Amino acid sequence: MLEKSLILIKPDAVHRGLVGKIITEFEEKGFKIHNIRSLVLNDEDFYFLYPKILGKPFHKQFKTVMQSAPSTLLVLSGHNALGSIFNFAGAYSNPEEDTTRSIRQKYSVWTGADVIHRAADSNEAMKQIAYFFDEVCEYRHNNEAFMAKEYWEPNV
Numbered sequence: 001m002l003e004k005s006l007i008l009i010k011p012d013a014v015h016r017g018l019v020g021k022i023i024t025e026f027e028e029k030g031f032k033i034h035n036i037r038s039l040v041l042n043d044e045d046f047y048f049l050y051p052k053i054l055g056k057p058f059h060k061q062f063k064t065v066m067q068s069a070p071s072t073l074l075v076l077s078g079h080n081a082l083g084s085i086f087n088f089a090g091a092y093s094n095p096e097e098d099t100t101r102s103i104r105q106k107y108s109v110w111t112g113a114d115v116i117h118r119a120a121d122s123n124e125a126m127k128q129i130a131y132f133f134d135e136v137c138e139y140r141h142n143n144e145a146f147m148a149k150e151y152w153e154p155n156v
Contacts (some may be wrong), residue, residue: 003081004034004136005119006128007089008049011069012113019072022103022116029088031076032141035133038070048131049117062112073132082122089118 007026009019027033039045046066053059078084090104098105108114119125129136 002077002079003122003125004075004077004129005081005085005125006132007074007076007085007119008117009072009074010113010115010117011066011071012109013107013115014069014072016107018107018115022107023072023074025103026074026076026085026088029078029084031078031081031085034075034077034137034139036072036074037132038072039132040070041067045132049128058112065112075129075133075136082119082125085118086120089116090114 009022013019013022023033023036041049046063047053050062050066053062056062076085087100088102090098090102090108091100103116104114107116119128
């Protein structure tokens, strides 16, 4: 099933010049980019993404890092995109625990600089997309017929 999700490439990746590499990885994996934008998260944006962070010992440090440069936000779609993006981005925050060659495992320096945020489920994805994007750009990508089962006709 074709699904949409949101990823946010974090400021630590921006500082290290990794944005293009990370976007390329998602494109090469077959995900379609619907929207892309860069913005420096304000307090409202930060707490929208991380509502449970208040009171955590690393709260202030993490907020400072997340507001230190622009983040790059993308709406992506693909076959079973929610689970695929979650796993491809990295199921673990700690790159040392990840043996899957995910984006986090490849590019993260440590847990506090894990380069990417991804929605955990469809409800979170839809809320985050609606919060950061007024509309989602819809178009037919040339390779969709080759990338998703839904486009293949049975018995052809």
